[in-house]
Amino acid sequence: MKSNPLDCFLGKKSLLSLITLGFCLTSVSSSFASESTKTSTNELLQVDLPSLPPLKNANAYLYLPDEVINIKVVLRLGAKQVQVYEQDQLVASYPVAVGKKGWETPQGQFQIIQMIENPSWENPWTGKISPPGPNNPLGERWIGFWSDDKNFIGFHGTSGEHLIGQAVSHGCVRMKNSDIKELFKLVSLGIPVTVVK
Secondary structure: OOOOHHHHHHOHHHHHHHHHHHHHHHOOOHHHHHHHHHHHHHHHHOOOOOOOOOOOOHHHHOOOOOOOOOEEEEEEOOOOEEEEEEOOEEEEEEEOEEEOOOOOOOOEEEEOOEEEEOOOEEOOOOOOEEOOOOOOOOOOEEEEEEEOOOOEEEEEOOOOHHHOOOEEEOOOEEOOHHHHHHHHHHOOOOOEEEEEO
């Protein structure tokens, strides 16, 4: 008697198990296989998926991660330092220049409201626009955290890095361009900013 090569490979019990499994998966008995295969396949493809609400307001359905990273920024005016905390652990600290007398950087609780790479700058007194580049007074990044709907205050780079550590600005927080680029990567819109003495 010739042996079936498949029997040698799988064994008779394994072969019977596979055939039985195939019929179980398709919910088809061997006697009705030809008649009901089409119906059973259609039933298998009709999976009950959860229905989604209509997207009247797309912003209401933004993805929110399960894990919220607790980042905050603290600006210490007296020390002329900006510090970044994650889960209350200090992860970065940078020297800064702050607002001079009569143009003091505001104290209080704020949040990041703007983030711009390679910003242009408009001189508030002359209206002259400085395009992005090495001579731009805002440097290579802008991170705004305060506004009165007319003026803005934020962290930014500077073309005068030799003034870092002093009170020389009109309220903004000047940083070395290399430091503001690092800070830009650590924060995002909505991150709280606390400004203290």
